[in-house]
Every structure is written in C-alpha cells, then in structure tokens.
Amino acid sequence: MFKILIVEDEEKIRVELQNLLNRYGYEALTLDDFHEVDQQILRIQPHLVLLDINLPEMDGYMICRSLRQQSSIPILMVTSRSSDLDELMSMSLGADDFITKPYNVQILLAHIQAVLKRAYPQDQGRLLEVNGVTLDLSKGCVLHENQSVELTKNEIRILWLLMRKQGTIVSRDEIMTDLWQSEEFVDDNTLTVNINRLRRKLESIGVSPDYLSTKRGLGYRI
Incomplete structure (x- = not known):
C-alpha cells in the first residue's frame, strides 16, 4: 500500500x-x-x-x-x-x-x-507478502500457493494492518480505530465477525489456521 x-x-x-x-x-x-x-x-x-x-x-x-x-x-x-x-x-x-x-x-x-x-512502475506498493501469503490491493484479494480469494473492504484493511505489523500483537481497539478512520462503521461485534470471516477465507486457500492468531485479552497477530 x-x-x-x-x-x-x-x-x-x-x-x-x-x-x-x-x-x-x-x-x-x-x-x-x-x-x-x-x-x-x-x-x-x-x-x-x-x-x-x-x-x-x-x-x-x-x-x-x-x-x-x-x-x-x-x-x-x-x-x-x-x-x-x-x-x-x-x-x-x-x-x-x-x-x-x-x-x-x-x-x-x-x-x-x-x-x-x-x-514506482512495478506497482510494488500494491502488494504485501508475509510468510507466503500475498495481499493484492489492486485486485482486492489474497493469494496463497496459486489460490486466491476476494476480500471485503474491511477484511482488506484488517489483513493489511496485521501484515504490516507482522510479529506484533495488534489490539482490537487499534483495528477498530483504523476502520473508523476509513469511515467504515464497526463495533466490537462487527470486528469479531470480520475477523472470523477473514480466517475462514484464508483457510479456504490453504493458509494455516495459526497464521492469524488470537492473543486472548490482547488482540491479534500474524
């Protein structure tokens, strides 16, 4: 990005x-x-x-x-x-x-x-890759081992934020603040729904269930 x-x-x-x-x-x-x-x-x-x-x-x-x-x-x-x-x-x-x-x-x-x-003629800023998973912002999808799945706007922003902060726990408050800044309505329940849907989509293209981990009481980490 x-x-x-x-x-x-x-x-x-x-x-x-x-x-x-x-x-x-x-x-x-x-x-x-x-x-x-x-x-x-x-x-x-x-x-x-x-x-x-x-x-x-x-x-x-x-x-x-x-x-x-x-x-x-x-x-x-x-x-x-x-x-x-x-x-x-x-x-x-x-x-x-x-x-x-x-x-x-x-x-x-x-x-x-x-x-x-x-x-930036190669448009490298539109691709973000972490541990074999690539987020393609220009196409609104995520790729893994020759498979891809489309993401919603909220799912893209959540995954992008977590990938940028690879190895760091990102709190729920930080994710919701990021979504609010993009003028997307989100509350605590909505965030949970988006995270769960994102996980299912990642798993549907062969990404390990542990790729996006929950740190109970703290947040999420890739």
Whole structure:
C-alpha cells in the first residue's frame, strides 16, 4: 500500500484529504507540527508527499528544495494561488507535479496515481507478502500457493494492518480505530465477525489456521 504524507496546515483540509485517500486504498499520514518539516518527511519516508506551498516557518518551496538535495521522494505541490510562477517555481525546484486549490477530487486522485505510476512502475506498493501469503490491493484479494480469494473492504484493511505489523500483537481497539478512520462503521461485534470471516477465507486457500492468531485479552497477530 502506498504511503502518502499530507503536509497541509489547515486542519479541515488535512482531515478531509486524509479520509479521502484512506477510502481510496492509500495509507494517508499527516503532520500537525510544522517545525523542520523536511526532516520529518525524511524520517517518515512516504511514497509521495502532498506538499502545500503556504506553510508556517518553512514554505513549500524551501521544503521542496531541501528534500531534493537529500532524497528523490515524489512531491506533488499544492497551492491556492493560481499563477504560472508557482507552477514554474515548483517544477524548477524538482517537484514531480503541481495542482491548484480548489481542485476536483477525481483530478487530484488522477495526479496522485500518475506520479506514483511514474515513480514506482512495478506497482510494488500494491502488494504485501508475509510468510507466503500475498495481499493484492489492486485486485482486492489474497493469494496463497496459486489460490486466491476476494476480500471485503474491511477484511482488506484488517489483513493489511496485521501484515504490516507482522510479529506484533495488534489490539482490537487499534483495528477498530483504523476502520473508523476509513469511515467504515464497526463495533466490537462487527470486528469479531470480520475477523472470523477473514480466517475462514484464508483457510479456504490453504493458509494455516495459526497464521492469524488470537492473543486472548490482547488482540491479534500474524
């Protein structure tokens, strides 16, 4: 799954963008501290940065220039100013693309997809493999030993979270919080139903029943 970092100082826009990108299958992260943004980005190492130009402390131009001196992380510049100079400045500093607010959501998603496709031509960010089990986000299915089964949106997010944290116990609260962030309604009973259904689907393609284990009172682990 592609990890996209949103660098936007307006909280309402930041939250809306995060929810949107999560719904479309990305892992959307945000910053709420705008001190040394360039160093924060380098520590997080996202697949793509959505970088607003108008920021406190360091503006987007300074951050873009600093990143390009240290990294090739793809950068999509975002601005509320519609002058050609902003676009020219952004591209000359090494940004990969540029979009002006207010933007059409589908156009923004198309820009993001285009930048990611250029930067990661093998689309490796859409596949996640752990111990012989592969989650294919582009097709919404899980594969094991030449067999596959389709998953629901909730099942995909649960399996993706557990696979990313392989070897670590993930609490029920953490899983439910992740599902809430994607605007999926889930309560304790719903989560149990989803976990049990996911287990049955994994077993239907030959995955060991022990692959997704329950740690009573703690959570789940792969």
